Amino acid sequence: MAMGLWLGPVVAWAQADYRAPLARYWVTLRDKNGVSFDPYTYFAPAAQARRARQHLPASEASDWPVRADYVAAIAARADTVTLVSRWFNAVACRATAAQAAALRQLPGVAAVQVWPLREARVAAVTDPPGRRPAGRSALFPPPASSPPHLVTSSPRPISANDHLLARRQTAHLDGPALRAAGLDGRGLRIAVFDVGFRGVLEHPAFRELVAGRRIVATRDFLRNADNVYLGGGHGTEVLGCLAGRLPAGVLGGPGPALGLAPAAEYLLARTEQLHRERFAEEEAWLAAVEWADRLGADIVNFSLAYTEQRYFPEQMNGRRSLIARAANLAARKGLLVVTAAGNDGEDDWVRIGTPADADSALAIGGLDPETGLHLEFSSVGPTADRRPKPNLAAFGEVLTTTPGGGYERLEGTSFAAPLVAGFAACAWQRRRSLAAMQLFQELEKSAELYPYFDYAHGHGRPRAAYFLGAKTGPAAAGPTFDFVVHDTLVAVVLRPEAARRPAEELPLLAEPDDPAAQLGPADAPAPTADGRAPAAPRRVGREQPADAGSPPAAPLPEPNYPPYLYWNLADRRGVLRRYEARAVTQRLVVQVPRRLVRGGDVLRVHFQGYTGTYSE
Numbered sequence: 001m002a003m004g005l006w007l008g009p010v011v012a013w014a015q016a017d018y019r020a021p022l023a024r025y026w027v028t029l030r031d032k033n034g035v036s037f038d039p040y041t042y043f044a045p046a047a048q049a050r051r052a053r054q055h056l057p058a059s060e061a062s063d064w065p066v067r068a069d070y071v072a073a074i075a076a077r078a079d080t081v082t083l084v085s086r087w088f089n090a091v092a093c094r095a096t097a098a099q100a101a102a103l104r105q106l107p108g109v110a111a112v113q114v115w116p117l118r119e120a121r122v123a124a125v126t127d128p129p130g131r132r133p134a135g136r137s138a139l140f141p142p143p144a145s146s147p148p149h150l151v152t153s154s155p156r157p158i159s160a161n162d163h164l165l166a167r168r169q170t171a172h173l174d175g176p177a178l179r180a181a182g183l184d185g186r187g188l189r190i191a192v193f194d195v196g197f198r199g200v201l202e203h204p205a206f207r208e209l210v211a212g213r214r215i216v217a218t219r220d221f222l223r224n225a226d227n228v229y230l231g232g233g234h235g236t237e238v239l240g241c242l243a244g245r246l247p248a249g250v251l252g253g254p255g256p257a258l259g260l261a262p263a264a265e266y267l268l269a270r271t272e273q274l275h276r277e278r279f280a281e282e283e284a285w286l287a288a289v290e291w292a293d294r295l296g297a298d299i300v301n302f303s304l305a306y307t308e309q310r311y312f313p314e315q316m317n318g319r320r321s322l323i324a325r326a327a328n329l330a331a332r333k334g335l336l337v338v339t340a341a342g343n344d345g346e347d348d349w350v351r352i353g354t355p356a357d358a359d360s361a362l363a364i365g366g367l368d369p370e371t372g373l374h375l376e377f378s379s380v381g382p383t384a385d386r387r388p389k390p391n392l393a394a395f396g397e398v399l400t401t402t403p404g405g406g407y408e409r410l411e412g413t414s415f416a417a418p419l420v421a422g423f424a425a426c427a428w429q430r431r432r433s434l435a436a437m438q439l440f441q442e443l444e445k446s447a448e449l450y451p452y453f454d455y456a457h458g459h460g461r462p463r464a465a466y467f468l469g470a471k472t473g474p475a476a477a478g479p480t481f482d483f484v485v486h487d488t489l490v491a492v493v494l495r496p497e498a499a500r501r502p503a504e505e506l507p508l509l510a511e512p513d514d515p516a517a518q519l520g521p522a523d524a525p526a527p528t529a530d531g532r533a534p535a536a537p538r539r540v541g542r543e544q545p546a547d548a549g550s551p552p553a554a555p556l557p558e559p560n561y562p563p564y565l566y567w568n569l570a571d572r573r574g575v576l577r578r579y580e581a582r583a584v585t586q587r588l589v590v591q592v593p594r595r596l597v598r599g600g601d602v603l604r605v606h607f608q609g610y611t612g613t614y615s616e
Contacts (some may be wrong), residue, residue, distance in 0.1 A: 001223045010267055017425075020096035022079055022281055024115040027091045029070050030108050036062045046189055046296025048412040054334045054435040062087045062329070070108040073370045077102045083283040087290055087329055092283050105537070113280050118200040123475040158246065158399075159408055165409060166246055166258055166399040168369055173394060173419060174464035175260055178426045181468055185243075185261025185425035185434075188362060189216070190299045191292035192418075193285060194238055195272035196231020199403035203236065205244035206401070208262065214243075216293055223285035233267065233403030237410060238303045240401030241418035242266075258400055260422030267292050272304060282322045289330050289337075298428060298436075300327075300335055301421040303414035305342035305353030305379070313349065316357040317384040324358035331360035336428070336436045338421040340413035341365045341390040342379035352379045352389050362424070362440055363389045364417040365458055366396020372561040373581055374456035378413050381455035386575045391440075394419040420462065427467045444467070452606035454579035463559050480607045481565075481589075483614040490597060490614055492567065492605050499587050501563070565589045572600035 039059035040048065051058060066084050074091050075081045078099055083092035095103065104112045157429060178184070200206050200215075209215060218228045228235070243262045246255040254262075267287040271279055285302070292300060311321065318324050327337045341363045342353040356363035356379075366378035374380075375396045381389035394416040397486060402408050420443075426437055427446070446466030447459035480498035481541040484491040567590050568579035577596075590605070594616065597603045 009471055011082045020098065022094045022096060025093050025095050025100050025103070026113045027074055027093060027103055028111040029066065029089045029091070030110045032061060032064050032067060032089060033434070035067055039063065043294055044296045047294055050296055050298060050334050053432065054333055057494045066091070067108065070595055073106050073108065075102060082280065084285055085286055085290065087286070087326065091522060151425045156406060162399050162407065162409065163246070163507060165369060166256060169395045169398045169419060170257060170260055173423045173461060175257070177464045178469060181430070183426035183429050185264030185422060185429060187429055188261065188264045188298045188425040189267065189296050190242065190261060190264050190301060190421060190425060191267040191269060191297040192235060192239055192242070193271045193288050193300065193302045194235030194304070196233060196270050197235040197239060197268050198231060199229070199232040199405060200236050200239060201229060203401055203405050204247060205240055208245065209243050209266070214265045215268060216265050219288065219291055221287045222270055222273050222280070231270050234303070234414070235270070236403045237340060238301065238414055238418050239266070241398055241415045242301065242422050244401045245521050246407070257419060261425040264425050267295055267297055285323050286326045293330065293333055297307050297335055297426055298351060298420055300330060300337045301418050302337070302339045302355065303417050305340055305356055307342065307344055307349050307353040307391045311354065313351055314384045316351060316354055318387070320360045321354040323355045324361070327355040327358040327361040334436045336418050336439055337361045338424060339363055340417040343412050345377045350380060352383070356389060357383045357427045359387065359438070360437065362391050362420070362443065364413060364420045365393040365456065366413045367388040367393045367461065368414045369397050371397050371531045373564070377411070378456070380489050382575065388453050388455070388574070391444055392420055392458050392460070392462055423462050430467045430474045449566060449606050450552055451564055452604060452611045454566065455576055456579065457581070459557055478610065479612060480604060481612065483612065488594055490590045490594055490603065491588060492565070494584065494587040494589060494607065498608055563608065565605065567603065567605045569596055570602050570604060574597055577601070
C-alpha cells in the first residue's frame, strides 16, 4: 500500500449495499504521522538528479506514503477504493451515502467530498464531418474500430505537400537552428499522458525510438496494467509530434523529424477513456503524474482539455479541478507541464479547458500554417479569474503518425502542445540548470511577441535564438512605429525603415534534415490510373479524415507571411478589452479613439519585435 498509487477496484464485499446507489467520493486524510520513507529507494536516479539539479529537497511530506491503517479503514467501509494519492494525502473511492457517512466518522478522515458522476459523450454518426463533440477534450479521438496492431488498409502515400508541412511545423519553431546546435531532447525524459498508443511499436516512424529503448516505462492507469498499446490511437498521433520521423529519403539515414525531441526518453501513460464516466480520468492523471515524478520525468505533455461535460466556465480558475491542482503541484516538484489549450474556439464554450487553466501549466494555442495566425477552433483565454492564457502557440495543423502505420494531416491544439514540449526539451537541454518554473518563464520571454500578449496567440511561438545566445533581430533595432496623437484619436504609424521588406535570400545548401532536400522520385506521389497528376491531399477535421466528398486542398506553398501588427486594449488590471492582428499594407495601421485609453486603460502594440504602450 505504501508504494502504490493506482489501486484498481479494491472492493469491500461485506459492506456494499447493492440496493443503494454508489457515488464517487474524495476522502482527505488528516496526517501522515508515523510513516517511514526513504527517497533514495523510492525515487529513480533520474528523479533524484532532477531534484538535485533544481535545488529541491530530496523529499517533502507530499511524497511520503499515505498511512496504511487509514487506507485499510476506508477500504473496510467503502464499496471500492480506486486511488491512493501521496501528493494530496487522500483516497478516492466509490460508496453509498451511508458508507460515506461512516467514513466521515473515522478518526483519520479530515473531509469527505462527493464528486458527481457524468456519462461521457462519444462521437455520434450524426456529427458533422471532421468535428468532435464540444468540450470533450482538446481533440476527440475516434474509438478504435479494429484490433490493436492490425493494419486494415495500406497507408496513403506521403505527398510533396505533406513533406512541406512536416518541414514547416518544426522550422516554424527554429528546428534547423536547434539541430545545428545539437539540440534534440537528448538527456530529457518526457511523459505523455493520453488515450492510448496503438501501433507505436510497429510504426516505422518510431523505429529508432523503439530500437534505442527510449520508451523507458509504460503504464495503463485505467486497466492497472503496463500495456498502453491496446487503447486508442490519439497518443500515437501526439507522440509523432515529439519523436516521430518520416521515412528516409533518397539520401538514406533517418528520415526527417516530425517533432523536436526525437532523442529524448519517454514515459507513456494511458489516462483517458472514451465510454465511461470520466472523473476516473482525473484520478488516473493524478496517479500518472505521481508515477512520472517518481521515474524522473522532466516534462509532461497532455493533449486533452476537460470542459463543459464536467465543469462550468466560471470553474476554470486553476484551483477547482483535481487535474489543475495536480499540474501546479507537479511544477513545484520540478516538472514542466505542457498542455493543449483546447479546441472550443468555435463552440459555445470558447475558453480554454482544464488543466490549461492551471497557473503553472504551459497552455499552448494553435496557429494556422497558411497565415501564422490563430486558428479559429483553438480555445482562447482568459481563465475564469482573468489570468492570461494561453501562454504560447505553435502550428495546430500538422503531419503526424497514425496508428495504422501511416501519416496524415491532422488539426488540433493536441499537436501544438507536443511541438512546444519538444522545443522546451531542447531549451532545457541547452540550459539544464534552470528550474521548471524558470524554464516556463524563459520560454515565454523567448516568444516572438513577448512582452506583448493576447488571448488568442498568447506570447506567440517560442524562438530558439533566445536560448542560443543570438540577438533576436528586430527587437535590437529599436522602435518600429510611433503613436501619433490627434484631438480625438491616437494613430499607430510605422516608421519608414520598418515598412521595408528585405529580399529573401536562399542559403547555399539546404538543411540536411530538410524533407525538401531529400525529396526524390521515390517520395513523389504516384500518378492516377489515367495518367493524370494526383490530387492535392485532402484537409482533415479535428483528428478525423475529411469525408470523401470534400474538395482537395490547394497546394501548400512555403510560408511567406505578410508583416502583422498586433494590438490590444487592456484595463488597469491587465484584462484585455479588445485585441487584433492586422496584416500591414500601409504605414498608418490603427487608429484608436482617445476616450478608450483614458481612466488607466492601456493601448499596447507589437510590430517586428518591438512592443510599445500608450495611455493617458
